Structures are given as C-alpha cells and as structure tokens.
Amino acid sequence: MLDSRRVVYISLMIAMGSAIHLIEGALLPLPIPGIKPGLANIVTLLALYLYGLKEGMLVALMRVLIGSFIGGIFLSPGFFLALSGSIASTLIMAFLLRQTKCFSMVGVSIAGAVAHNTGQLIAAAIILENRAVIFYLPILLITGIPAGFLTGYLLQCLLKRSDSSTILNGFIRR
Amino acid sequence: MTLGDRLLIVAILISSAIAALFIYLKPFNKELINEQTVIISCKGAVIKKVTLSEKRHGKTFNVMGRIGLVTVETLGKQIRIQEAPCHDRLCIRQGWISRPGQSIVCMPSELLITIEGNSPVDAVTR
Numbered sequence: 405m406l407d408s409r410r411v412v413y414i415s416l417m418i419a420m421g422s423a424i425h426l427i428e429g430a431l432l433p434l435p436i437p438g439i440k441p442g443l444a445n446i447v448t449l450l451a452l453y454l455y456g457l458k459e460g461m462l463v464a465l466m467r468v469l470i471g472s473f474i475g476g477i478f479l480s481p482g483f484f485l486a487l488s489g490s491i492a493s494t495l496i497m498a499f500l501l502r503q504t505k506c507f508s509m510v511g512v513s514i515a516g517a518v519a520h521n522t523g524q525l526i527a528a529a530i531i532l533e534n535r536a537v538i539f540y541l542p543i544l545l546i547t548g549i550p551a552g553f554l555t556g557y558l559l560q561c562l563l564k565r566s567d568s569s570t571i572l573n574g575f576i577r578r
Numbered sequence: 579m580t581l582g583d584r585l586l587i588v589a590i591l592i593s594s595a596i597a598a599l600f601i602y603l604k605p606f607n608k609e610l611i612n613e614q615t616v617i618i619s620c621k622g623a624v625i626k627k628v629t630l631s632e633k634r635h636g637k638t639f640n641v642m643g644r645i646g647l648v649t650v651e652t653l654g655k656q657i658r659i660q661e662a663p664c665h666d667r668l669c670i671r672q673g674w675i676s677r678p679g680q681s682i683v684c685m686p687s688e689l690l691i692t693i694e695g696n697s698p699v700d701a702v703t704r
Contacts (some may be wrong), residue, residue, distance in 0.1 A: 506582030514583070518590055538601060545594035549587055 414451065414459055421447035421467035426474055441551045442517055444471075446559050448494055449513055453563075457498040464490040481531050485524045492523025509563070513556025518548035614678060615694040616657055620644065620687070630655045630676075630693070643687025650691065662687060 425444035444467060452460030468486045472478040496519035500512045507515070521544035528537045618626040618641055626641055628650075636653035638660060646663035656674040662684055669684035681692040 504582070506580060507586065508580045508583050510579055511583030511586045514586060514590070542594045542598035542601060545590055545597065549590055 410455070410459075414455070414463060417447045417451050417463050418466040418470065421463055422470040422474065425467055425471040429471075429475065441554050442520065443555055443558070445493065445513065445516060445520070445552075445555045446562070448490070449497060449509065449516065449555070449559055450562075452494065452498050452501055453509075453559075457494075457502070460498055461491070461494050464494045481528075484531060485527050488527035489520040489524035493517065493520035495519070508556070509560045510553055510556035513559065514549055514552030517552030517555070518545055521545065521548045614655060616652075617690075617692050617694055618650065619690045619692075628652060628657070630657060641689065643684060643689045645686055648684060648687050648689055657691060657693070658682065659684060659689075659691070662689075 421444045424447065428440060428443050447467070448460055448464045451463040465487075468483070468490050469478075472480075472483045472486065477483045493516040497512050497516040500507050500515055522541070525537060525541055525544060528540075529535060614630045616628040616630055617624055618628065620641070620643055626639075630652060632654050636651065638649055638651045640647045640649055642648075643662070648659060648663070648669075649661035651658055651660040653674075654676075656676040658674045659669045659672070659682055662669050664684055664686035666686075669682055669687070669689070672682045675682055675691075675693060678693050681690060683690055
C-alpha cells in the first residue's frame with residue numbers, strides 16, 4: 405500500500421542520508437584513505453528499524469545514487485565501491501535487526517560497518533583485478549568497530565530522545 | 579550495549595587478528611606483491627600473459643610473430659627475447675627488462691613485450 409506518510413518519511417531519510425554523506429565526505433579530513441565514520445549509515449539503520457529491509461535498501465541505494473550524482477562520481481570505481489558496501493551492510497543489518505534478538509543498535513551498526521568495509525574490499529578486488537587489496541582487510545575490519553559504534557550510539561541517543569521531539573515523533577510513531 | 583554486542587566486537591577483533599596474521603605473515607604474500615605481469619602482444623592483440631616473480635625459475639617459450647617464431651626467455655623477474663627471425667636483431671639487443679613500464683619491441687615481428695604497471699620514474703635516458 406502506498407502510504408503517502410511513509411513515502412514522505414522515506415524521501416526525507418534519503419535526503420538526510422545524501423546530505424550527511426556529502427557533508428561528511430567534504431568536511432571531515434580522512435586520517436587514512438578510505439576510512440570515514442559512515443554517519444549516513446544512521447539513516448539507513450533508522451529506515452531498517454522503522455520499516456524493514458525493502459525500505460532500508462531503498463534508502464541506502466538512493467543515497468548512494470544521489471550522493472554520487474552530486475559528488476560527480478556516478479559509475480566511477482568509487483561509486484561501485486560505495487554501492488557494494490551499502491548493499492552488503494544493509495543486508496547484514498536487516499538480518500541482525502529482524503532475525504536476532506541479542507544485538508542492540510550498536511551491535512547491529514558495528515556489524516553493518518564491518519560488512520560495508522568487507523563488501524567494498526571485495527568490489528575493489530574485482531574492479532582492480534588485484535588480490536593485493538586484501539592487505540587492507542584487517543585494517544578495515546578493525547576500523548569498522550569504532551565507526552559502527554559511533555553511528556549505532558548516535559542512533560540510540562536519537563531514538564531515546566524521540567519522545568520529546570515532535571519531528572522525530574513523526575518518524576517513530578508511524 | 580548488550581552481551582551480544584560485546585561478543586560481536588570480540589569476534590571481529592579476533593577474526594581481524596587472525597586475518598592479519600594470515601595476510602601479513604604468510605610468505606606467499608611477498609610473492610603477491612612482487613609479482614609482475616608481462617603482456618606479449620602481436621599486431622596490437624594480446625597473445626600471451628606471463629607472470630614474473632623472483633621465485634620462478636627461468637624458462638623459455640615461443641610465441642608466433644608476423645615473420646616466424648620468437649623465443650622469449652624469463653629468469654626471475656627479468657624477461658628478454660632470446661631468438662628472433664628478424665635481420666637487425668634489435669629486439670635481442672634490447673636485452674633483459676625487469677621494471678614495470680619497460681618494454682621490448684620487435685618491429686619485423688610486430689611483437690611487443692610490456693611489463694605491466696606504472697614505472698616508478700617518468701622516463702629513463704640511457
């Protein structure tokens with residue numbers, strides 16, 4: 405059923421995700437190439453939490469698409485890296501959110517971040533036709549933990565405060 | 579943070595440590611970095627790809643050029659044309675090449691041997 409309220413909220417999430425994605429890419433200096441906190445993942449996780457796999461995937465894919473249009477990397481290697489990472493992390497997070505009970509938002513987010521990095525690395529290996537990128541795997545696995553922790557923790561704070569905020573109430577109380 | 583979260587973090591740390599051990603310490607990775615791919619092409623079409631690494635022993639093989647068989651020899655990370663049917667034999671005189679970006683050309687055979695990868699320097703004058 406095409407619930408217009410739902411459509412508006414998903415669109416809002418896509419817009420927020422794209423904005424966070426771009427601001428993060430433009431403003432935050434990267435200590436190590438290819439590593440960033442992935443704050444835009446908050447929005448994907450929120451969509452997964454509130455709606456489900458289909459909507460979460462939609463938000464993630466549209467964010468990557470719009471982000472690449474604005475950033476000018478559409479169909480470049482970086483675009484495919486972001487795409488594969490997003491798909492992998494969304495699938496993993498959806499599975500952990502829906503099928504298991506033992507993880508909080510932080511755990512789901514960490515798993516998503518690690519899956520994102522792994523997915524990116526596999527895509528990089530395929531695009532570059534080079535197995536040597538596997539050298540990055542341990543680094544990316546470890547850096548996924550603080551990145552996932554940060555986004556998961558922020559989302560948890562967001563959900564806690566949703567009772568007192570009217571805008572967020574619209575999100576949370578469907 | 580639930581117990582599951584903590585277990586997950588520990589599991590990721592352990593698996594990355596294991597991955598690091600395997601990836602950074604295993605000897606095969608030395609070879610992985612040091613490998614170079616050589617592309618042999620005739621009339622612009624790739625006819626053979628050879629992998630060069632320090633561990634590999636020397637060997638010779640023939641490729642078909644435009645005017646006959648050309649014998650190529652590899653030794654470690656080096657490659658050269660050993661025998662060619664051309665008159666001037668310039669390709670043989672170019673000798674061994676071993677660095678990425680270097681190439682050997684045999685014009686009569688329309689043969690090009692290139693070591694893949696970017697040269698660490700822009701150009702070399704001899």
